[in-house]
Amino acid sequence: MTDKLYEEDAYLREFEAEVTGCVPAEGGWLVTLDRTAFYPEGGGQPADTGTLGGARVLDVHEKEGEILHTTDAPLPVGERAAGAIDWEARFSRMQQHTGEHIVSGIIHRLFGLDNVGFHMGRDAVTIDLNGELTADDLARVERLANEAVWENLPVGAEYPAPEALASLDYRSKKELTGRVRIVTVPGSDVCACCGTHVRRTGEIGVIKLLTSQRYKGGVRVWLLCGDRALTDYNEKNAQAYAVSGMLSAKVGELAGAVERMQAENDALKLRAARLQEELFRYRAREVEEGATYALLFEDAMEPPALRRFCLALCERCGVAAVLSGSEREGWKYAAGSAHSDVRPLGRELNAAFSGRGGGSPELVQGTLSGSREEIENFFRSRV
Structure with a gap:
């Protein structure tokens, strides 16, 4: 031993x-x-x-x-x-662990919920509770937890005698036998625990509840204490002021500024899509009316645009295909027809050029590998 x-x-x-x-x-x-x-x-x-x-x-x-x-x-x-x-790491864990005791103890006292899972992770400390809490509930817990820190209360650890332990109301995740170590934070928590803790709550510095989400019928809460809470604040503060400068908005008004920017961006996207549709209809006129097929290679065109351009071309010819990419990196394609089922054509393309994709009778999309010349020859011979 x-x-x-x-x-x-x-x-x-x-x-x-x-x-x-x-x-x-x-x-x-x-x-x-x-x-x-x-x-x-x-x-x-x-x-x-x-x-x-x-x-x-x-x-x-x-x-x-x-x-x-x-x-x-x-x-x-x-x-x-x-x-x-390594003292710096140890002391930080003492801050996190003691802070977790305070938060879990307060939640148990106020709401009767148990901490059924605790993990001190790389990004944050998590506690899993066997019931749900609202945002207002957690805000109240955070306030009370920090008040316990500000009171600089003593943190005790002892092995009570069996008789005393039997009459003690304490938290524990499982049934315990033998000697039981009890950690006490006056007014906040009494819990069976083998971990390391600070001597007084003031050494925790601050307790910050970061976020929460529903988890296995209860709720998982993320929190940070002490040095890790300060590091997290500094990182987020730096990010907030950087974004503030980019948007020319005060830090407290960032959410509204982002909402306005998103609305403007959505409006621009809609306008760009409409202009692109007009451009595709205009360019489709370059294809001879009634042509057997039209095959175009475009620069840096994404699948949604390939699809729209292809459908515009289908109004002018039997079968239309638009590709974007390169022989080295591969091609994205869209092929369609207003008069015939193009799914067999899509399967042939995929088989001939190690392709992947599919679609509807009117339109197929996917990716291909091969040279431009080989693809052009394929369409000349099959369409």
Whole structure:
């Protein structure tokens, strides 16, 4: 059994321990110690990293009370090794974890919902609740959570005696046996937890609920605390002011400015589509009335435009086809007819030029590979 120093003092950054085991394993070596300050992955909290002796600690797990340190180099068994955790990462996780306790505890107290899932991810912390909350509910929770931070309350962790534990009302995701570690934030939360936490709520700095969505009959909430909340704010603030400059609008008026820009863009798209339709009808006059087929190669034309141009051409000839692309990158095509079913033609095109696509009797669309000359010869011989 490894002595878990992180449970006694989550602020312990450096320590010494005896190496009790070292065996090769996938990705490095598994090292065991008589005691450790490295927190093992568990309860939604990632493992600590750092250094141990002359090795780098890459991962930490617990198995049957033994803490297994994955290192990038072996350590001599029986010798003492100095360990140092990556403190910046550890403290940030302490902020996130304690903030999560406060939020989950308040939600449980106000709405009777349980936190059934907790994950400290790369982008944010998520908590999964077994019921739904409104935006107003979450705003209220966020306000109360930050008030708990501003009060700078003590955060306690202890192993109550069995008799005391039996009468204690605490949160837990599962039935627990043996010694149970209880973490308490006065007025906010009492919860069974093995993680690391700050000593006082003021060290969290700030708790920000980012967003939420329905999830498995309940709701998933994304949040950030402390240093990660500040980083997130700085990034979004920089983006907001950059967009503000582009739109010549105040930061608080960006949503309205974007709505106006979208409306203007939609109007321009509609006008451009109408002008394009007129252009296609005008260009279609270049095709001889009653021609057997018309084959045109166009520059940088997207599938919707290919379709519209092809349909305009169909009014002048038996079969029309429009292609855009290049011999090196491949072709996008649209082929149609106002007089005959073009689906057999589409299948022949796909077979002859490693194509993909399909459509209706009046129009087929897809992609082709081949030279322009080969495609021209195909239409001359088959249409």
